Amino acid sequence: MQLMKDKVALVTGSSRGIGRAIARAFALAGAHIVVNHRRTGGSSHAQAEELCREIERGASRSLMVQADIAQKDSVTGLFSEIKAKMGRLDYLILNAAKAPFKPIEKLFERELRQLVETNYIGNIFCIQAALPMLEKRGGKIVFISSLGSRFYNPSYPLGSMKAAMESVVRDCAESLRGKNISVNAVCGGIVKTDSFKILRQYWDNIDMLPDELFVEPEEIAEAALFLCSEAARGITGQTLVVDRGLSNALYRMPGKQENVIPGE
Ligand SMILES: NC(=O)c1ccc[n+]([C@@H]2O[C@H](COP(=O)([O-])OP(=O)(O)OC[C@H]3O[C@@H](n4cnc5c(N)ncnc54)[C@H](OP(=O)(O)O)[C@@H]3O)[C@@H](O)[C@H]2O)c1
Numbered sequence: 001m002q003l004m005k006d007k008v009a010l011v012t013g014s015s016r017g018i019g020r021a022i023a024r025a026f027a028l029a030g031a032h033i034v035v036n037h038r039r040t041g042g043s044s045h046a047q048a049e050e051l052c053r054e055i056e057r058g059a060s061r062s063l064m065v066q067a068d069i070a071q072k073d074s075v076t077g078l079f080s081e082i083k084a085k086m087g088r089l090d091y092l093i094l095n096a097a098k099a100p101f102k103p104i105e106k107l108f109e110r111e112l113r114q115l116v117e118t119n120y121i122g123n124i125f126c127i128q129a130a131l132p133m134l135e136k137r138g139g140k141i142v143f144i145s146s147l148g149s150r151f152y153n154p155s156y157p158l159g160s161m162k163a164a165m166e167s168v169v170r171d172c173a174e175s176l177r178g179k180n181i182s183v184n185a186v187c188g189g190i191v192k193t194d195s196f197k198i199l200r201q202y203w204d205n206i207d208m209l210p211d212e213l214f215v216e217p218e219e220i221a222e223a224a225l226f227l228c229s230e231a232a233r234g235i236t237g238q239t240l241v242v243d244r245g246l247s248n249a250l251y252r253m254p255g256k257q258e259n260v261i262p263g264e
Contacts, residue, residue, distance in 0.1 A: 002030030002059070003229060008086045010034040010078075012069055012126060013096025015048040017193035018144060021217035022093055023051060025225050031091065032061040034082055038068045038096070061086075069096050069122030070114070079129040089133035091228045094123045094143040094165075097195075099158035101202050107157060119161035120168075127172060135179040140228040143169050144220065145187040145239060147247055155202040162187075166239050173237030182236040186223045189215040189243025213246045 004026060014023040015037035023033045033055050037048045045066065052062040063085050067078035082089055098118045100111045107115065127141060134141070148159025149166050166185055173183040190196065190206070192214055200206045223242045226232055241247060 004090075005030035007031045007090040008034065008082070008088050009091035009093060009228075010036065010082060010089060010126075010130070011093040011095055012036045013038070014093075015044040015051065017195070018188065018191055018217045018220050019093075019095040020047070020051055021221040022095060022144075022224050023055070025218065025221035026091065026093075026228075027055045027058055027060045027062075029225060030059065032086060033063070034078075034086065034089075035062055035064045036067055036069075036078060036096070037064075038066070038098070040066055068118075069126055070117040072125055075122070075125040075129050078126075079133070083133060088137065089130055090137050090139050092126060092130045092134060092139065092141045093224055094126060094141065096122070097144075097158060097161075099156075099161070101155045101198055102157070103155055104157045104160070115157055115161060119158060120164050123165055124168065127168075131176075131179070131181075134181050135176075138180040138182075141169075141172065141176075141181060141183040142224045142227050143183075143185040144224070145185045147187060147189060147241075147243060149187060149239075151247065151250065153199075153203070156199070169239060170237045177236070182227075182232075184227045184232070184235055184237070185239040186220055186227065187239050187241045187243070188220045189213065189241075189246045191215045191217055191220065193217065209246075213244050213249075215242060215244055219244075 009026040009031045011019050011023045013019040014035045027033050035048050037044045048064050052064045055062040065078050065081050067074040099115050143165050145162045148156045149162035169183050169185045
């Protein structure tokens with residue numbers, strides 16, 4: 001299926017984890033992919049290069065751009081390069097995130113600034129810079145959120161930024177309606193990526209969660225793909241929760257763990 005043939009998708013933070021799965025899914029659907037990551041050199045750079053090679057082995061083109069979304073000049077450079085080398089942008093997937101794991105009241109000033117600059121301001125820089133290309137083609141924006149936007153997670157200040165961005169999704173869906181751009185979010189459950197390895201150090205009983213309740217990166221990717229597809233043309237301003245029912249089961253009382261696994 002080449003539903004997105006000749007379209008171009010930018011996936012921020014796609015060197016690894018969920019972003020990588022999203023880039024792969026869009027490439028499989030026929031889109032050309034802009035692979036973005038933050039760190040210069042190192043494993044992230046190598047992983048981004050490997051992903052680009054994989055995409056090029058299929059029918060799609062790829063463009064790898066190192067850029068820090070928290071820096072306005074860097075974002076301007078990212079979008080100039082997309083315009084110059086790909087000529088268009090159809091899908092903006094706001095996936096990149098970086099935040100300390102610690103209680104909000106213990107954040108140092110530089111951590112607090114980094115939290116907001118990467119996970120709120122950086123996403124808005126990307127939306128602003130993408131508009132001239134997106135509006136020409138009835139583009140789509142999908143933000144990747146997490147359950148921290150609506151539930152308490154220990155030492156997870158990123159949750160407050162996810163809540164703010166879900167609000168931005170609702171806001172922009174209305175303000176960009178006239179430009180024929182749809183804006184939605186996917187709110188993912190818990191996914192075993194690199195950031196999960198850190199999360200589990202702060203979340204005492206996370207290892208008690210049954211395997212069935214962990215979400216695969218590909219499940220988030222397919223939801224993002226759906227929101228960019230013609231099948232989702234009636235959807236804008238929404239956040240689709242992809243958590244294998246975890247949040248639906250949260251109300252259950254302690255001691256009822258045997259009921260938590262759906263389908264058993
Ligand atoms: N893991 C989960 O359980 C989970 C659940 C729900 C939602 N999510 C969300 O899904 C998204 C991806 O999560 P993940 O676990 O896959 O993350 P991850 O493994 O930590 O990967 C993060 C990616 O974002 C990039 N990045 C970080 N800061 C950036 C910046 N300032 N500019 C550009 N790129 C930047 C990283 O590049 P470098 O390596 O070069 O820094 C990397 O490619 C995040 O928005 C996260 O909040 C995660």
